[in-house]
Amino acid sequence: MTDQNPLSTPNSGVLFDELLVVMVQQGERAALDRLHARWNARLIRAAYRYTGDADLARDLAQECWIGIWRGLAQLREPARFRSYAFAILHRRGATHLRAKIRDRDHMANPPAAEHIGQGTGTAQQDEAIALNQAFAKLPPDQRLAAHLHFIEGLTLKEIADVQSIPTGTAKSRLFHARRKLKAALDPSLNQGDV
Structure with missing residues (x-):
């Protein structure tokens, strides 16, 4: 029988996030900071994939964290934090994209891909x-x-x-x-x- 560290299983990240959410719901500020440290880069990457704009991605992630902070107390299933966070990001991103579409003047030149190589x-x-x-x-x-x-x-x-x-x-x-x-x-x- 091998000793497997329970924190190194595939679901350990979900379990840790669930624990952090419960701690945040109980009023522990440090748990929210830890959740932010674990998830902020992922949310920025997802926002960038959604928008194609690095600055907007950072702004969306920040808005997402405001939404997470405001609604986390009502999250009934802490294990669903991942879906909850991405849903907030999606709604914020959709709002920004709708505004961008309405303002066609800024759409004349689509954003260039970052880090375009030259071979x-x-x-x-x-x-x-x-x-x-x-x-x-x-x-x-x-x-x-x-x-x-x-x-x-x-x-x-x-x-x-x-x-x-x-x-x-x-x-x-x-x-x-x-x-x-x-x-x-x-x-x-x-x-x-x-």
């Missing part, structure tokens, strides 16, 4: 750049679904909860995102499509 990087760097560019070309809802699934590891049900859509719609968004990402990264897959 001098390693193959791994070039692949990362190509993947980021492919992600940036996805529609926002597909981009978020793909990020939540591939980067954050959420299930279809959790993605559906985050985006407030049926599970079938989440599955469709993920399917189309996966297909577009594959086509962007491997142009030979497009030869049959005309």
Whole structure:
């Protein structure tokens, strides 16, 4: 029999987050700081995937934390913190995107992808750049679904909860995102499509 550290299991992060949420609900400020330290970078990455704008991503993450802080006391299932946090981020991001669409003057020049290589990087760097560019070309809802699934590891049900859509719609968004990402990264897959 092997001794396995219970804090190193795949679900240990979820359990730790659940414990932190309960502690926050009991009024422990340090637990909120710890939750922020564990989750802020993930929320910023997800917001960036959703918006394509690094500054807006940081702003959205900050707004998300305000929403988390205000509503955490009412979260009935602390184990669902991950879905709860991403749902708040999605709502804040959708609000910003709607405002951006209304203000078409600022949409004349779409945001450039960060860190665009000039062919001098390693193959791994070039692949990362190509993947980021492919992600940036996805529609926002597909981009978020793909990020939540591939980067954050959420299930279809959790993605559906985050985006407030049926599970079938989440599955469709993920399917189309996966297909577009594959086509962007491997142009030979497009030869049959005309």
